[in-house]
Amino acid sequence: MRFPQLTKKHYIIIAVVAIVALGGFAIAKIGGNEIAIANPASAVKETPKPKLQEGTLSGKECENGSKRPLAVMYASDPEARPLSGIGSADMVIEMPVTEGGVTRMMALFQCEEPAEYGSIRSARMDFIPFVLGFDALYLHWGGEYEALAKLDAGATNNIDCLKFDGTTCRRKSNRPRPHNGFSTPTLLAEKIAQFKYSTVAKELGYKFEEGESEGILTSPTLYAGDFAVRWTYDPATNRYSRFRGGTVERDTLDNLQVQADNVIVMKTTSQYLSILYNRVKTTGSGTMTLYKNGTAVSGTWEKSTDAARLVFKDAQGKELKLNIGTTWIEIATQ
16 A cells, blocks of 8 residues: 655644644644644633732731721611621621610621622711721711711721712612611722722731630620620531521621621720710720630730720730631620
8 A cells, every 4th residue: 555645735734733732832834825723722821819818807818818908887777687798897896886775886898898888877986996996998878077077187098978879889779768878899999999099908917826616605795675796606616606686697698697706895985975976985995805716815905096906915915816717896885
């Protein structure tokens, strides 16, 4: 059997096919025509994954670990429940803001960005020192006169939804006013870019560790009535689950119960101003109890100035380590 004689053209085609088979790319001129043959799989470049960094508020490794925290004022009223995004917060601070025991929450977000934030409520003077201490961007819907005057004077970077009602911040028809204000990360990003606010996190200096269950102690019940808060501890997960007003606290976005890895009960004093306002002392020092790993550690809290970091120390004056994850700070006044 005789094989046909191979020409130069045949050798070129054989070489091109071999290169493609090995995952390459070739261009050859055959009979005056340029032919390109590529392996599509090899031509696609994988997008590099963002580098994980330790979050300044949670100690978790996440893509947003170096991103400046966002502090969002949340309603606590029964009409506003369930809240959106509260289960994704890295840290939450709650305190009674009226003589009647109505509480208000400020949630800080860094590692996770929920689909939406809400119900968003007003700025309060008591929370501004925490915003400053965490070097956070502040999201609120209006506020008490003194707080708005301080923010308008440039105390900290903030977005007031009252000024952007219908654009950056929007109202839902299925909630009664003033509990129907919401926003999203996308809407906020546009305003943050417009205002040229910094989005880089400041190093806060908190220390974190991997926790292990050591006991079965739950935290005490705080506040009263519709605002009563209770945390239960589960040794299997080494986490605390939140109940409010006698029912499970859920995030409306995923319907999951809100949980925490650390619960801190911080004791301080408050002063009556009017039926709508108490002035809570959030700088200075006082006693506190850290609940983690099913145990309770007594110590003190310190915040020397509005801009200073909030520090938690044990009875010997050594700064306490927090479990990696979510922390809720419950402020109890007397």
